[in-house]
Structures are given as C-alpha cells and as structure tokens.
Amino acid sequence: MKKYSVFAIAREAMRGHKGWEEQWSSPEPKKDYDVIIVGAGGHGLATAYYLATVHGITNVAVLEKGWLGGGNTGRNTTIIRSNYLYDESAGIYDHALKLWDGLSQELNYNVMYSARGVMMLAHNVHDIQVLKRHVHANRLNGIDNEWLTPEQAKEFCPPLNISKQARYPVMGAALQRRGGTARHDAVAWGYARGASARGVHIIQNCEVTGVKRAANGAVTGVETTRGFIGAKRVGVVAAGHSSVIMNMAGVRMPLESYPLQALVSEPVKPVVPCVVMSNTVHAYISQSDKGELVIGAGTDQYVSYSQTGGLHILQHTLDAICEMFPIFTRMKMLRSWGGIVDVTPDRSPILAKTPVPGLYVNCGWGTGGFKATPGSGHVFAHTIARDDPHPINAPFTIERFRTGRLIDEAAAAAVAH
C-alpha cells in the first residue's frame, strides 16, 4: 500500500496521476479462511481491519452480496455522538468516539471526522428532565455533555427558531461538543484499504446463501453464490439481513427489520454549523461539506426489506425541520433513500458469541450504528480472535433477552430510534 501524503499528490501531479494504485484488491475467493466476515459495510470492514492490525489474523475474507459500503454505511446521516444514558452504552459508544479521533491518521485515509457538536433540543418539561438526566449520567461516565438555554442554543446554531410562539418551542438543549459527523463512504473505503493491504480478501458480489455446520454443531463455512467457502469462525455483520443469515445457521434472533429514510437538499452555502436533533418533533439535520442539508427521518411501522419507505414519513420530518428552521421552508430536496435497519427489543446492539460454536454476531444497531463503527469493529475483532468478548461488549449478549438483563435504551435514548 502506497501511503497518501502531500508528496504523493505532488509526485502524481508531475506524472499525470498514472501511479495511483487500486485502494483494495478484488481477489478470487480461496477454498477456506481462518475467519469469514459476512457483510462489507463499515462494521464488517472495521472488524477485518482490527483482526489484522490488533490480533495478527490476516487470513480473513469479507463477503459482500452487493458492493462495498452499499448498505446502511452509505445510507445513514453520518452523525457521531456518545451521550447515551446507560453505563454499558456509554462504554461502547465512547470507545468508538475515542477511535474516531485520530482515525484518519491511523488509516492514512481522510474520513473527515468533524467534531462540530451534536445538539439535542428539548421542547417540553419531560424533554428537559430527560436531557438533563443524560447530561448528569454522561458526566459521571466521563462523557462531555452540557445544558444550554434556548439563547445559548441559538448562539451555537444561528438558524434555529427559538420563538416562544412555535408549536413546539425550544426550551433548552443538550450539547455534546465532541459529537459531529464523518464522511460515511470514506470510513468503509479507508478500512477496506487498510484491511486489504494487510492481506484481507474483500469479495464483493458474493452472497451468502447458507451456513454449514458440522455434526457437533460448529460452523465449518458458508455456501455462497460463488461456491462453498470454509472457515471455522464466521462473524455475521449483515445489518438488516442479520436475522436472515442467522436463520441459515438455525438461530432465531430478537430482531425486526424496518426501512429508515434520509434525504438531502440542494447544496447551499454553510448555514448549519453543527448537528441538531429533536426527538419530540422527530427530525435531525446537519450540513455536509458539499453544502447539502442532510436530514434523517424515522422508520416505517412495519417489517420490510424494500430499502424504501413511505413518503408520509419524510413529510412528517420536513414539517418538523421547517418548524425548527423557518429559513428552510423554500429549500428544494434533491434525493431521498431508505436503508433496512435491524432493531432489537431494547434498542441496544448485540455483539456476541452465539449458541453455535464458531459463529459470532454483530447486529441490532438499529437506527444508530454508524457512530459506533470503529468501536464496534474493534471489540468484535477481539470477540472473534479470542473467542471471548471484550469487557466493553460483554454486556451486549443475545442471552440478555432470556435473563432479562436488558440495556434498555429504548426508553432512555436521547434520540428517536
């Protein structure tokens, strides 16, 4: 792998940009590997990267039914934050946030992590109580989060409407300054490049159609559209399709998959300097470096794999955006799209060993997985390499739905799931 640097740019400028190499190779699949990762999204590629760099396991294949980063990695609204309520969540999301800081240097790839601040609005007394509780809980966990008055919120984000005449007036806000955004595609590409350079095989257009198990129940490999590929350890990181893959191994999951939509506006000059989220009116918004407003909507109410969603869901979100930011009422929306998110009953992820020996699962990130990408890959690689969870992901088992030891962010999340 040739390093990217200012000297590389100068060198290539001199010779007509003919020396840039492929960012990752596309080898033919081998007969077997030490580890197979199902799903080449951010989480899967990060897992492969950390298997190679931290644990020295490079005989790894990442299988992807479509193209790399083409699922939820390329469909989210790129928001990064770690101000979750419970200790377990704070642990894993802040682990990720610490890795975001410095990820571009680590990968030698600009993931454009921008700690521009994530501000969550309170519109009623209940919101104020919930968000203040988060501020205090976060402080106890060493996570920055501070309370702002409506005037301070407006100062931090000038286009915000804090009029008391609004249908849902802004009564305060919680601000995590270390939160922000990153370039979602670059995260997948950067991890893919780093993993590929260390010998990981990234195999696109290769759909897993079955999981093979030996007589003793242990995993022996996967059937794919490109033939059988053997491995004693298989990590499933298939987002909305996780329960489909797990069913192939005979494991029924506490998951349901829903369409989640997002949309972008026409590009305009810089106007939104941070990320603004509101749970109560259900909207979140930021501005990309290209100038588009990036707006996240809610999920549809029914299970679906259609990668689309109802128009009324988008309309509902835009109603809220226009109320919070009257300045945007005449903006044109350019594109909208949907991704399929796998949601657990307690709205916390599952990163764990499974009842099947050699089978590991990293799923259930629901509507908020992007922010966790580096941390998720880091601890999941540990789980696969050691056949034992990292202390950070140890609470995120499948068994918690039997024992009752839930991580119930469903009721406590600072944002709608």
Place this chain on the structure above:
Amino acid sequence: MLLIRCPYCEEERPELEFRNAGEAHIARSANIAGESDDDFEKFFFIRSNPKGIIYERWRHMHGCARFFNAVRDTISDKFIMTYKAGEPKPVKLPGVAK
C-alpha cells in the same frame, strides 16, 4: 404509503388510518407467570422477521379500531390478503408460488 384492506370495513384505506401491531399468530400463554425463561423469550422477544411472506397484525386505528391479520411480502410490501382476527392462518395464499 401502503393501501390496506380492512376485512371488517371491507374497504381499502390508506396506511395512515392503521397501526401495525407486530407479528401475528404468537399465542400468549394462559399461564404467563408459569412460563420458563426460554419460552417467555420466544413469546416476547424472538421474531421471525422474514424476508418474504410475513403474517402480521394491523389495527384500523382511525376506522373501526379493530385488530385483524394480514399476509404481506416484505420485499415488495404488497399485501397478499387480509383476514379477521381469530381466523386460522391461511395455508394457501392467492398468487403465491410454494
């Protein structure tokens, strides 16, 4: 937006009138306190989440307010049929190959 036929009103109405109520044909135990942890997990948390044909409950919230069941394809979101609550799970589905 989905167009859903309420089997009680016998009309196709827009999705906004309805509330999805999750997977259908999951029987609640008559002795819920006596359930083992395993069985309670299956009843309460485990879902089939199929890519393809799903049997699900809907409620006609802003109409007759009654619960009913539907069969839908989760890839196309097209409804195969709807039927009244309490009716058996249909075995033969119109227009669906085995």
